[in-house]
Amino acid sequence: MIDIQTIIGMVFISIGLLFQLLGAFGLVRLPDVYNRLQAATKSITMGAISIAIGVGVIDLSLLPKALLVVIFLMLTNPLSSHAIARAAYNSGVPLWKGSVVDRYGPALKKLQKRRGRS
């Protein structure tokens, strides 16, 4: 007989696995570095967080360290994805030809002009 705690943990782990598999396939299917960054970072991080919470719910003695992993992933993974996107834009990787908006390019140009004047 499976108790309710195991069922909740299994639901969390299943959601996390679905997100991770979709993120990994989006990494191959999407056309651009920036689109791939969306799929890779957001949904893979969400999947890892959900799997850690599910494992902590199934085995309650692992819960503090699983929560430590969750907090650490939530702190560091957006930072690293931001650094990757900034590095990709500044090293001159072009946007996909179907992209509709680019707010960072004009802002960067305006900032450089202001820095050159002062």
Add this chain to the structure above:
Amino acid sequence: MTFTEFNILIIGVAVMAVGMIVAIVRLLFGPTSPDRIVALDTVNTLVVGMMIGLGAYHEEVIFIDIAIVYAVLSFVTTLVIAKYMEGSKEEVN
């Protein structure tokens, strides 16, 4: 054999391995170097999730400690490679 939590843990590790193989395809055939870094970051996060699942499967706490240290090292690696690449110019064809 009933369907317990140990089954879903080992199935989850297998699914994460499939996702890792799919990400390694992008790591090998990425057209630009930011693609490869995105794939590397994905593989690192998948390794963290896989270590948590294996630690619950074998009931060993040290797997989760290693997962925390691996997350720290992968974060530093990604930041260093991104800062290194920011000054270079990518060859666009």
